[in-house]
Amino acid sequence: MTTVTDSTDVRRPQRVVTGAAPAANGARIGTSGRGFQIVSAIVLIVFAIIWLIPSLFALKTSLTDNGVAALGAGSILKDWNPTLHSYASFFHAGDIWNWYIASAITSVITAVLTVFFASMAAFALSRLRFRGRNFTLLLIVLGIMIPTQVLIVPIFQELNAMNLLNTYWSVIFPQVPAVIAVFIFKQFFDGIPADLEEAARIDGAGRWRVYWSVILPLSRPVLAAVTILTFVGVWNNLLLPLFVLTNPDLMTIPVGLATVQSSYGQRYADIQAGAILAALPLIILYLVFQRQIVEGVTGSGLKG
Amino acid sequence: MTTAAPPIVRERPRPAPAPGGPSRSPLRRGDPGPAWLFLAPFGIFYLAFLIGPTIFMIVASFFNTSLVHTDLGSFAGFKNYAEMLTRADFWSAMWHTLQFTIYTTPPLVILAFIFAVLTNRVRRGQWFFRLAFFMPYVLPSATISLIWVFVFTPATGLWALVESWFGITPGNGVLANPNTAMIGIAIATVWWTLGFNFVLYLAGLQEIPRELYEAAAVDGASNWAQIRYITLPLLSRTTTLVILLQIIASLKIFDQVYLMTGGGPGISTQVALGLITGTAFTDDRVGAASAASVLLFIVIVAVAVVRQLFDRSAARKEA
Numbered sequence: 001m002t003t004v005t006d007s008t009d010v011r012r013p014q015r016v017v018t019g020a021a022p023a024a025n026g027a028r029i030g031t032s033g034r035g036f037q038i039v040s041a042i043v044l045i046v047f048a049i050i051w052l053i054p055s056l057f058a059l060k061t062s063l064t065d066n067g068v069a070a071l072g073a074g075s076i077l078k079d080w081n082p083t084l085h086s087y088a089s090f091f092h093a094g095d096i097w098n099w100y101i102a103s104a105i106t107s108v109i110t111a112v113l114t115v116f117f118a119s120m121a122a123f124a125l126s127r128l129r130f131r132g133r134n135f136t137l138l139l140i141v142l143g144i145m146i147p148t149q150v151l152i153v154p155i156f157q158e159l160n161a162m163n164l165l166n167t168y169w170s171v172i173f174p175q176v177p178a179v180i181a182v183f184i185f186k187q188f189f190d191g192i193p194a195d196l197e198e199a200a201r202i203d204g205a206g207r208w209r210v211y212w213s214v215i216l217p218l219s220r221p222v223l224a225a226v227t228i229l230t231f232v233g234v235w236n237n238l239l240l241p242l243f244v245l246t247n248p249d250l251m252t253i254p255v256g257l258a259t260v261q262s263s264y265g266q267r268y269a270d271i272q273a274g275a276i277l278a279a280l281p282l283i284i285l286y287l288v289f290q291r292q293i294v295e296g297v298t299g300s301g302l303k304g
Numbered sequence: 305m306t307t308a309a310p311p312i313v314r315e316r317p318r319p320a321p322a323p324g325g326p327s328r329s330p331l332r333r334g335d336p337g338p339a340w341l342f343l344a345p346f347g348i349f350y351l352a353f354l355i356g357p358t359i360f361m362i363v364a365s366f367f368n369t370s371l372v373h374t375d376l377g378s379f380a381g382f383k384n385y386a387e388m389l390t391r392a393d394f395w396s397a398m399w400h401t402l403q404f405t406i407y408t409t410p411p412l413v414i415l416a417f418i419f420a421v422l423t424n425r426v427r428r429g430q431w432f433f434r435l436a437f438f439m440p441y442v443l444p445s446a447t448i449s450l451i452w453v454f455v456f457t458p459a460t461g462l463w464a465l466v467e468s469w470f471g472i473t474p475g476n477g478v479l480a481n482p483n484t485a486m487i488g489i490a491i492a493t494v495w496w497t498l499g500f501n502f503v504l505y506l507a508g509l510q511e512i513p514r515e516l517y518e519a520a521a522v523d524g525a526s527n528w529a530q531i532r533y534i535t536l537p538l539l540s541r542t543t544t545l546v547i548l549l550q551i552i553a554s555l556k557i558f559d560q561v562y563l564m565t566g567g568g569p570g571i572s573t574q575v576a577l578g579l580i581t582g583t584a585f586t587d588d589r590v591g592a593a594s595a596a597s598v599l600l601f602i603v604i605v606a607v608a609v610v611r612q613l614f615d616r617s618a619a620r621k622e623a
Contacts, residue, residue, distance in 0.1 A: 036527040040422040041429075047419065048436035054495060055440070057462055058451045072460030113349075121346035130339035139350070145608035146354055149556045149577060150601045153584040153593050154357035154364065157371070177349040207338045236444040238559045239577070243585060257446035258563055261453065268454060275450035279443045286442045293442065294434070297500060298507040 062086050062273040069268040086273035096277060098249050099256035103235050104281075106171040106252060111230040113176045115223060122185030123211045127197075140186075143179035149239055156243055170244040171252065175234055180300050181226050188222040189215060225296030228289050232282060253278045361601070365594035371584070377591065384595035393571055394596060397579040400486060404575065405554035407490035408497075413546055416498050417539070420505030421531055434506075438499030445496070449563035452492035453479065479565055482572035489560050489573060496560075497553070501546045508542035509535070541618050548611045555604050576600045 061069050063082040068075050090096050124130070125137060148155075155174050156165075164170045192215060200214050216223065238254040245251050251259070260274045286293060365384055368377040388394045423433045440448060455462045458477030467474045475481060478488035512535065520530050558577040561567060567574035567582075574582075580600065584593035 037426060041426050044419065044422050044426060044433055047415075048433050051436045051440070051495065051498075053462075054451050054455055058454065061454065070460075073457075073462040073465040074460075077465075117346040117349065120342045124339045124342035128339040128342065133339075136343065141612065143350060143354055145605050145612070146358060147552070147556055147601065147604045147608075148354065149558065150580070150597050150604065151354070151357040151361060152577070152581060153590060153597055154360040155353060156584070157364075157369075157590065158353070158357060158360065160371075173349065174353040177346065177352075177354050179350070179354070182346065207342070211342070232442055236442075236446075238445050238562070239581075242562075243581065254444045254446035254559075257444075257450060261450060261563065268457075271450055272454060275447040279447040282442050282444070283439070286439060290434075294438065294503050297441070298503050 058272045058275055061269055062276050064269050066267050066269045069272075070266050086267075086269040087277070089270060090273050090277060095248070095256060096274070099251055099253045099278075100281075102168065102171075102241075102245070102250055103252040103254075106168050106241075107231045107234040109168070110172045110175045110234045111227045113172070114178050114181055114230045115227050117176065118178065118181035118226070119185045119216065119219070119223070120211065122182045122189055123215055125182070126186050126189035127210070127215070128207065140179055140182055143177070144183060146179075148174070152239055152243060155240070159244055165244055166247045166250055168250065171234070171237070171241050174240060175230075175237065178230060178233075181230065184222060184226060184296075184299055185219070188219055192218055221292070221295075224289070225292045225299065228285065228292050229296040229300065232285070232293070235282060358601075361594050361597050364590055365598045367591050369590040369594065371588050371590060380591055384592045385599070387592055388595045388599065393574065393579060396571060397574050397576050400573055401555055401557065401575045403486055404490060404493075404557055405551055407487060408493050408554060409547060409550045411494045412498055412501055412550055413543060415494070416501035416505055416546070417543070419498070420502050420509060421535055423502075424506060424509045425527075434503075437502045440496050441499035443496070445559035446563060448492055448496045449560055452488070452495075453564050456488050480569060482569045485565050485569060485573045489564055492564065493557075493560055501550075504542055504546055505539065508539045512538050544614060545611070548607060548614065552604055552607050552611070555600065555607070 057073075057076075061076050063084070063086075064076050064079050065081065065083055065085065068079045068081075125133065125140070159165050159170045159174070164173070196218065197210050197214050200210055205213065235252075236254065237252075238258070241252045241255045242258065245255060248256075248259075257274055257278050260271055264271045264274075364376060366380055366382070368380045368384075370377055419433070419437055423430055423437075426433075456478045458464065458480055459474055461477070463478060464474030475484075478484045478491075516534050516538075517530055520534055525533070556577060557575050558581075561573050561575050561578055565573045567578045576596070577600070580593050580596045583589050583596060587593075
């Protein structure tokens with residue numbers, strides 16, 4: 001996988017140049033390089049601050065009194081009496097707990113099923129020979145191109161016919177066939193040398209043992225990346241749960257938040273606290289698994 | 305990339321195993337049973353929730369299907385398509401989708417490229433820039449919509465405050481004006497998804513051999529010249545990919561519009577998926593919604609096919 005995080009790898013050419021091409025222009029390039037560095041850094045810092053402002057402003061608002069927040073952005077910025085009142089009232093109202101539970105259950109189950117089933121399918125495609133293999137590969141490529149969002153109406157009807165509307169399964173099942181996951185796993189498995197299986201095979205291990213005890217343990221990084229990305233994708237999905245979950249007790253975070261927007265009116269601090277609370281688990285997840293998330297996003301973006 | 309490459313298959317000529325000892329050569333060819341067992345769990349979901357709905361969508365588009373009845377309803381022929389293709393709000397939704405694509409693609413490509421190239425060149429604090437630019441991408445659309453609707457609050461919002469600093473009289477709000485609502489959605493979207501393109505470009509930058517820059521530097525090429533004549537051309541594949549992915553994502557836009565404007569004011573920001581879900585779930589006209597879905601489906605798959613073809617030709621060139 002591409003190690004995006006390790007971008008220090010591409011070192012500035014100047015340093016090498018001063019070694020390779022002696023004295024003559026080494027110094028000049030060195031200085032221009034430093035000037036470029038400074039300009040780059042300033043441009044980047046300005047934009048990074050612009051990029052951080054909306055989140056920080058939301059955070060600041062969520063820590064402001066509703067009355068002060070209603071007066072406008074200027075009052076929010078000038079206010080220095082931070083309060084956790086909005087968070088407290090959110091937790092007190094109780095809905096947020098239901099939303100967290102719904103989002104956690106659906107995201108975890110979908111991630112587990114997707115990773116398990118997709119890696120099994122990828123193992124078959126990477127390691128086993130069978131009739132219809134090329135056709136199956138074709139189905140995978142076709143599946144990647146299907147825009148699942150556009151299928152929302154037939155999926156709704158199918159879940160309705162299965163009597164699954166307003167159950168967590170209605171959010172889980174349609175998100176399990178993430179074809180891109182099969183693709184990512186297959187690519188990774190293809191890169192695992194065959195010799196590693198030989199020993200297991202000589203020991204009499206069957207296909208399941210090879211998959212479970214040889215391939216999967218060697219695939220931890222890609223397993224982690226796909227698990228996290230699936231989790232994030234399901235947690236953030238709005239379209240599907242919006243239409244298949246109408247029972248307020250079962251709503252996932254994004255659907256619940258959509259109702260906050262319309263029912264909270266001018267309680268800006270409360271609304272922003274809700275926005276932060278919905279994002280909080282993902283912010284933590286991002287800070288912990290930064291590398292896996294960036295690598296996974298890059299991998300699926302480039303290959304999907 | 306690898307879709308074109310022939311799959312790596314282990315072909316080890318092995319003697320046929322004695323009956324009762326299949327475990328001795330578990331990976332031999334000619335025993336399809338276990339392979340299908342490995343494929344079945346995913347395959348069932350694939351058929352039930354990808355292929356099945358696709359077929360049902362196509363079938364329902366030719367019927368007067370509704371939500372309340374489980375059957376298809378009466379046969380409609382091409383009436384649903386004729387209706388959609390002559391409805392003004394269908395074309396307006398298509399136009400808004402295109403408008404959204406036009407507004408978001410250039411900044412998402414150009415800014416992401418600039419940020420990535422500069423981040424790749426600064427020596428310290430890369431983690432900070434990655435955090436600033438990429439973090440919004442992992443946040444739920446609900447969070448970003450609540451934040452930006454608040455920023456765009458008429459008269460008292462942060463946007464209005466900044467406008468007043470620059471001597472602009474804040475109007476009745478970016479999202480409340482039919483002429484600027486889509487721009488507001490585009491700004492929120494650029495802020496939200498730029499990180500995705502940013503990391504794709506960072507990954508692309510990793511693959512440019514350092515020797516190229518070294519050689520250019522020896523020849524006295526300035527930093528700008530290096531970017532112009534080495535980085536830009538070598539990242540052209542990433543750029544094409546980013547643009548195609550952006551078009552596909554734009555065609556599927558729903559969340560931001562639903563949460564920020566609800567398609568309004570009026571129908572000034574209504575997009576294809578908003579029209580489809582409205583026609584199906586509000587008007588209870590599944591047949592007509594399916595026809596619109598099929599049309600959108602065709603457009604998206606067409607772009608996706610272009611993407612695949614592009615990937616294949618790029619892979620062939622690399623080989």
